Amino acid sequence: MTVSRVLPLIMFFASLTAFAEVRADAATGLPPVVMEKADTNQDDRIDRQEFENRIIEMFQSSDKDGDQRLSIPELGPVNEKPFQEADKNNNKKLNLKEYIRFRFADFDRVDQDNDNLITPRELQNW
Ligand SMILES: [Ca+2]
Numbered sequence: 710m711t712v713s714r715v716l717p718l719i720m721f722f723a724s725l726t727a728f729a730e731v732r733a734d735a736a737t738g739l740p741p742v743v744m745e746k747a748d749t750n751q752d753d754r755i756d757r758q759e760f761e762n763r764i765i766e767m768f769q770s771s772d773k774d775g776d777q778r779l780s781i782p783e784l785g786p787v788n789e790k791p792f793q794e795a796d797k798n799n800n801k802k803l804n805l806k807e808y809i810r811f812r813f814a815d816f817d818r819v820d821q822d823n824d825n826l827i828t829p830r831e832l833q834n835w
C-alpha cells in the first residue's frame with residue numbers, strides 16, 4: 710500500500726478514537742455513540758448537517774413503537790427542563806422537529822466558540 714492510501718485510514722481510526730474517548734454525562738448529554746458516528750466526512754469536526762443527519766438516524770432507531778414520536782422511555786435518561794422546553798405541544802413526547810431542537814440545544818452548548826463545528830476538544834471540555 711502506498712502512503713496516500715494508508716493515511717486516510719489512519720486518520721479515520723484516529724478520529725474514531727478521539728471521539729470514543731469522550732464520555733458524555735448519561736443524564737444530560739448525548740450518548741458518546743452519537744459523536745462517534747456523526748463525523749461522516751471524517752475531518753474530526755462535526756458540523757450542523759452531520760449532526761442533524763445523525764439526530765434523524767437516532768430518532769428512527771429510538772422510536773421503538775414506530776409512532777414517529779419519542780417518549781421518555783424511548784429517549785432514555787433526559788434532563789426534564791430541556792425536554793419540557795423542546796416539547797412544544799406538551800404531549801410528553803418529541804416528534805422529529807422537537808427532537809432536532811432538543812438535540813441542537815446540546816450542540817450549541819458544546820460548541821463553545823460558536824463556529825458551528827464540534828471538535829474533539831470541545832467535547833472533552835464539555
Ligand atoms: Ca465532519
Ligand SMILES: [Ca+2]
Binds near residue numbers: 771775778779780
Ligand atoms: Ca415512539
Ligand SMILES: [Ca+2]
Binds near residue numbers: 795796797800802
Ligand atoms: Ca411533543
